[in-house]
Amino acid sequence: MGRARPDTVRVVxxxxxxxxxxxxxxGVGTPTLETMRGIGYRLR
Known part of the structure; x- marks a missing residue:
C-alpha cells in the first residue's frame, strides 16, 4: 500500500x-490547474 499503480496514475x-x-x-477567464509536485493540483 502507499504506492499508486501505473494504471491508476494514468487515470489521474x-x-x-x-x-x-x-x-x-x-472561455470564462483563464482558470488553470497547476501541478503541485508531491501534493496534488490547484485551481487558480
Missing part, C-alpha cells in the same frame, strides 16, 4: 488533461 493524468481542455474551451 487523463482526467486532469480533460479538465484542462474543458477549462480552455469554456
Amino acid at each position: 493524468d487523463t482526467t486532469i488533461q480533460r479538465l484542462r481542455a474543458k477549462l480552455d474551451e469554456s
